Amino acid sequence: MSQKKCPLNREQLEELTKQFPTPFHLYDEAAIRANARALKAAFAWNPGFKEYFAVKAAPNPYLMKILRSEGFGADCSSVPELLLSESVGLSGEEIIFTSNDTPAFEYQKAVDLGAIINLDDITHIDYLEEQIGLPELVCCRYNPGPLKGGNAIIGHPEEAKYGFTRPQLFEGYRMLRDKGVKRFGLHTMVASNELDAKYFIETAHLLFDLIKELSAELGITFEFINIGGGIGIPYKPEQEPVDLQTVGDGIRALYEKAGFTSLDVRMECGRMVTGPFGWLVSRVLHKKNTYKQYVGLDSCMTNLMRPGMYGAYHHVTVPGKENLPHDFVCDVTGSLCENNDKFAINRALPPVDIGDLVVIHDAGAHGHAMGFNYNGKLRSSELLLRENGEVVQIRRAETVEDYFATLNFAGLNNFKV
Numbered sequence: 290m291s292q293k294k295c296p297l298n299r300e301q302l303e304e305l306t307k308q309f310p311t312p313f314h315l316y317d318e319a320a321i322r323a324n325a326r327a328l329k330a331a332f333a334w335n336p337g338f339k340e341y342f343a344v345k346a347a348p349n350p351y352l353m354k355i356l357r358s359e360g361f362g363a364d365c366s367s368v369p370e371l372l373l374s375e376s377v378g379l380s381g382e383e384i385i386f387t388s389n390d391t392p393a394f395e396y397q398k399a400v401d402l403g404a405i406i407n408l409d410d411i412t413h414i415d416y417l418e419e420q421i422g423l424p425e426l427v428c429c430r431y432n433p434g435p436l437k438g439g440n441a442i443i444g445h446p447e448e449a450k451y452g453f454t455r456p457q458l459f460e461g462y463r464m465l466r467d468k469g470v471k472r473f474g475l476h477t478m479v480a481s482n483e484l485d486a487k488y489f490i491e492t493a494h495l496l497f498d499l500i501k502e503l504s505a506e507l508g509i510t511f512e513f514i515n516i517g518g519g520i521g522i523p524y525k526p527e528q529e530p531v532d533l534q535t536v537g538d539g540i541r542a543l544y545e546k547a548g549f550t551s552l553d554v555r556m557e558c559g560r561m562v563t564g565p566f567g568w569l570v571s572r573v574l575h576k577k578n579t580y581k582q583y584v585g586l587d588s589c590m591t592n593l594m595r596p597g598m599y600g601a602y603h604h605v606t607v608p609g610k611e612n613l614p615h616d617f618v619c620d621v622t623g624s625l626c627e628n629n630d631k632f633a634i635n636r637a638l639p640p641v642d643i644g645d646l647v648v649i650h651d652a653g654a655h656g657h658a659m660g661f662n663y664n665g666k667l668r669s670s671e672l673l674l675r676e677n678g679e680v681v682q683i684r685r686a687e688t689v690e691d692y693f694a695t696l697n698f699a700g701l702n703n704f705k706v
């Protein structure tokens with residue numbers, strides 16, 4: 290099985306639930322750090338290499354502070370994400386602002402922080418210049434369209450709303466150059482949850498070739514390429530993680546062949562940075578036997594919406610029962626009034642009893658972060674297993690007061706109907 294085992298066993302989890310009731314997300318600091326170091330090691334040949342953690346994947350400042358201490362920057366696409374980055378001491382070019390359909394106030398905050406601005410569209414050049422002024426360093430997002438096939442989650446690049454077309458890129462950098470921009474980067478993001486290492490090597494190849502052409506035609510020099518995020522994780526037991534060294538070595542070979550010496554390679558992965566190292570821990574509330582067998586948990590799509598939203602597979606284990614025969618086929622459900630609120634469908638589990646703990650794996654990225662409050666469901670807490678074995682709460686669970694915080698009930702008194 291390629292899934293990262295939950296670092297706590299049944300007894301340890303039961304003990305933890307005395308202090309922190311289920312459901313909760315649990316992250317493993319030691320595993321996150323080890324993985325961050327493996328990524329950096331794969332690109333150690335490139336002195337300017339930097340991973341900008343995609344904050345959207347796990348927008349928790351405690352996790353971000355750990356990643357910052359490993360040398361990671363932040364990839365942001367909203368003011369709250371910029372503020373989170375600022376809260377952990379990130380600033381300037383440690384932040385890249387990769388947004389789309391962006392309002393001026395968000396560009397303003399990014400520019401105030403000195404973040405690298407990654408433009409999504411040629412029309413944003415004039416928009417940024419008029420609203421805020423152009424910074425010295427600008428990056429543009431390339432959408433290669435039919436030149437690069439997409440994958441199931443991100444779709445095909447030509448149908449994706451992001452980025453400049455190839456002709457727009459030449460025109461865009463020309464405009465930026467003529468408007469006095471001095472420093473340049475080139476970005477693309479053409480994959481999501483991709484497990485084939487070759488995909489990332491090809492992406493770098495595409496950008497290396499493009500940089501040569503752009504530089505030759507426009508007489509500008511590029512400081513970095515950013516190959517985006519999208520490194521997948523093995524959600525399914527039969528899948529294997531992407532070999533980071535293969536990605537690093539493959540890109541290095543192309544880099545050297547192309548004769549680059551000072552170009553920095555950057556990426557902005559989220560999923561592979563925290564995904565396998567976070568688990569949603571929940572408890573069985575009910576069992577139901579109708580046309581199918583159902584196991585109902587005390588969590589729901591609010592805590593993890595990937596299965597309901599994309600039919601995504603998340604591995605499910607029952608702590609303490611890992612070695613029992615898995616011959617109980619059931620749907621594992623949450624409590625939303627939506628039939629897609631299922632963590633697993635027709636999944637073979639060991640015999641499950643009411644009160645059992647259930648662990649949903651690979652929930653450390655695009656997990657808690659995607660939570661929503663439909664049906665009045667509240668987001669759970671986030672816990673962190675520190676390297677010394679201590680478990681600390683890094684976000685409390687939402688309360689009904691949080692849910693109602695935007696409503697003025699007192700106003701009902703004067704509201705005549």
Ligand SMILES: Cc1ncc(COP(=O)(O)O)c(C=O)c1O
Nearest residue numbers: 343387518519520557558559560
């Ligand atoms: C611009 C951008 N960068 C990075 C990421 C992170 O992707 P992943 O978590 O799959 O690595 C995303 C994901 O949506 C994105 O849109």
